[in-house]
Amino acid sequence: MVRVGEAELVGVRRAPICYPGQCDFHGELERAGVEGVYNFGRREIGKFRLLGAGFRGLVFLARWRGKVVALKVRRTDCPCDMRKEARIQKLAWPVAPKVYYSHQDFIVMEFIPYPGVESVLEMEAKELRETIKAVLVAGRALDKKGIDHGELVRPWKHVRIGDRVVFLDFGSASTMRKPSNVTSLLSGLLLKPSPPAYWIAEKLKVNKAELLEAARRYKRSPSEEAFEHILKVLG
DSSP states (O other): OOOGGGSOEEOTTTSOOSOSSOOOOHHHHHHHTEEEEESOSSEEETTEEESEEOSSEEEEEEEETTEEEEEEEEOTTOOOOHHHHHHHHHHHTTSSOOEEEEETTEEEEEOOOOOBGGGGGGSOHHHHHHHHHHHHHHHHHHHHTTOBOSOTTSHHHHEEESSSEEEOOOTTOBSSSOOOHHHHHHIIIIISSSHHHHHHHHHTTOOHHHHHHHHHHHHHSOOHHHHHHHHHHHO
8 A cells, every 4th residue: 555644745836747848737627626646656857756657648646626636748749639538537437536526637536556467476376367357257247338448468557456456547448349358357367378378378378279269269159158258268
């Protein structure tokens, strides 16, 4: 858990909210109830730390109406409207952070302090198997809602595991594409020739040929029966 008391809270007009250029939505942040952002996180802009940075936005640990939250702010060089992302994220909850407030330039959302999916590398086989299944069940929930996350083939960046499985960053998500969350997660966690996926498959003694066929069957017809077959193959 984050020890917020140890982090400096900086007003939105003093923090590097605008990046890489200038912006004019400080007032909108304040009117929305954002009291400031914490100098906290693994990423840095100058000497200021933040939770994350991507092509579309920056994510800060923030205080909103007395509550610790995650604040995603649109990059000034990205013309995107953050309300689209917020709309899909609301539909995706609870396998997405809960959205508290959205604006065309920012989203105020639930802060997820859970470890990344790389935490599975420290698990014993029984716990690992159940955790991988829980991640796939969360992906199945997105598939059933008609949401394609778009980035889950790289689960190490987007999956958090705690009291529930949560997917982060819905900037690439769409309800207009055929969902491929389950198959993307299978690829990223078990089927790709990357070291983490290879390690997980070996530890679980997965028959990759059988799992690949199960994934193809699900892709052709993403029924509940096809999904249950995937879980059965995993043991």
